Amino acid sequence: MKLSEINLLFHRDLDRLKKEVEAYAREEDLWVIIPGTSNSGGNLTLHLLGNLQAFVGLDLGNIPYTRDREREFGARDIPRKELLDEIDLVKGIIGRSLTQLNPQELEKISPHHFFGYEMSQGYFLIHLYGHFNYHLGQINYHRRMINPG
Structure with missing residues (x-):
């Protein structure tokens, strides 16, 4: 794995x-929890950003x-601009x-040792990338359910 590629x-x-x-039509839609789910798009975004920073x-x-x-x-109603600014901040942190x-x-x-066994830092980095995309897909689904069509 090349670090430049990841x-x-x-x-x-x-x-x-x-x-x-x-793409959320209304800022407040980021914080809606759809029945049958546990997290809003905004909370999943915060989770991804916290995960990568840690x-x-x-x-x-x-x-x-x-x-x-x-x-x-647990946070609610964080302005969209703050989320976007934090995404930019995390991009810089990842790059550095x-x-x-x-x-x-x-x-x-x-x-x-989240999985009950040792793993290399490279293995864990690939896991983090997969985790990111898993939740990115959930955010996409959440947005489309909140703002159909």
């Missing part, structure tokens, strides 16, 4: 996230960050973290 993928999909947030920015880039999962899943990272760091064992 950096491009994260940047491409952070741009897609930005387009999803911009696991890429802090862990790989040594960029200070204190994660606030309560905010990720991945471009300065020594590729040999990807071979090291990740300090995270």
